[in-house]
Amino acid sequence: MFENRQNLCESVIGQFSPQHEWHDDVYLAPACKERFLTLTEIPEWQRADIFMAGLAELYDGYHVERDKVGVHTLLFTLEGGGVLITPNCVKEIEPYTLTILPVDTCFRFEINPRLGSWKMVWLLPQNAPAWHHLNDLGQCVIPFRGSEQIWSLMTLLYNEIGGRSGFRQLLISEVQRLVQSVETPISTSLSRVQTLFNEIEGQLHLPWTVSEMAKRCFISEEQLNRLSKQLFNMSPRSKLIELRMHKAADLLQYRAWSIAMIANRLGYRDPYNFTHRFKKFYGISPTRYRKQLMENA
Numbered sequence: 001m002f003e004n005r006q007n008l009c010e011s012v013i014g015q016f017s018p019q020h021e022w023h024d025d026v027y028l029a030p031a032c033k034e035r036f037l038t039l040t041e042i043p044e045w046q047r048a049d050i051f052m053a054g055l056a057e058l059y060d061g062y063h064v065e066r067d068k069v070g071v072h073t074l075l076f077t078l079e080g081g082g083v084l085i086t087p088n089c090v091k092e093i094e095p096y097t098l099t100i101l102p103v104d105t106c107f108r109f110e111i112n113p114r115l116g117s118w119k120m121v122w123l124l125p126q127n128a129p130a131w132h133h134l135n136d137l138g139q140c141v142i143p144f145r146g147s148e149q150i151w152s153l154m155t156l157l158y159n160e161i162g163g164r165s166g167f168r169q170l171l172i173s174e175v176q177r178l179v180q181s182v183e184t185p186i187s188t189s190l191s192r193v194q195t196l197f198n199e200i201e202g203q204l205h206l207p208w209t210v211s212e213m214a215k216r217c218f219i220s221e222e223q224l225n226r227l228s229k230q231l232f233n234m235s236p237r238s239k240l241i242e243l244r245m246h247k248a249a250d251l252l253q254y255r256a257w258s259i260a261m262i263a264n265r266l267g268y269r270d271p272y273n274f275t276h277r278f279k280k281f282y283g284i285s286p287t288r289y290r291k292q293l294m295e296n297a
Contacts, residue, residue, distance in 0.1 A: 063110035098144035
């Protein structure tokens with residue numbers, strides 16, 4: 001879903017480049033639909049240090065360009081997508097991502113011409129202590145699985161304009177919880193890599209490759225290698241081997257499990273390959289290792 005999110009396809013990326021001059025500009029094509037949630041309509045925004053929000057269903061043409069606006073800008077994308085242009089880079093905005101544009105930064109975002117549509121929620125938090133963590137994140141587009149929840153909460157909030165204040169406050173609190181739990185991109189990636197290897201530990205029989213691991217973490221193989229060394233002080237492939245060898249040593253305690261069965265259970269279709277890998281890791285063969293276990297029992 002998030003694969004290659006920061007790289008537009010070759011037919012599109014050539015149309016855009018980082019900008020160095022900025023001005024405030026907004027354009028919506030006639031087909032665009034936008035519902036606003038302002039402080040006047042949602043007075044509870046003030047307690048949450050939020051200036052305004054909106055639900056946007058965009059078609060045919062749309063862009064927003066800002067020159068150091070005094071609020072943070074958050075975009076929660078559900079369908080279609082956009083293009084983000086900053087002073088330093090051009091990024092694709094894909095479904096189930098959160099685009100973070102901190103206060104006093106320059107940017108432009110628009111519908112991805114390859115897609116022609118964009119369904120998203122925009123939120124403008126104030127430059128207040130509760131939202132200062134957004135400054136640390138910088139301008140970025142990161143995976144965000146809560147996009148549908150944000151859309152649903154904002155729709156309920158829109159329908160409560162002129163309605164129950166207590167219910168509006170409850171909805172806003174849930175929006176705050178979802179948004180303020182967002183981690184830095186590096187922390188998020190580290191968490192995904194850790195989660196991946198937790199999953200791998202329970203599925204050691206699968207034919208894992210570094211390419212597949214990287215895809216599951218929505219990062220490049222180079223990033224996976226770097227983060228794996230940061231977490232485990234070893235490459236992803238070495239970590240996979242370590243998990244398999246530790247599990248092999250555990251299973252060798254049980255005499256009912258033959259060497260061939262253990263090899264197959266750990267993703268080695270060839271028992272000889274497994275034996276070679278085990279001996280390289282522990283210095284002795286699986287058979288000898290099991291014999292030592294039995295002798296020491």
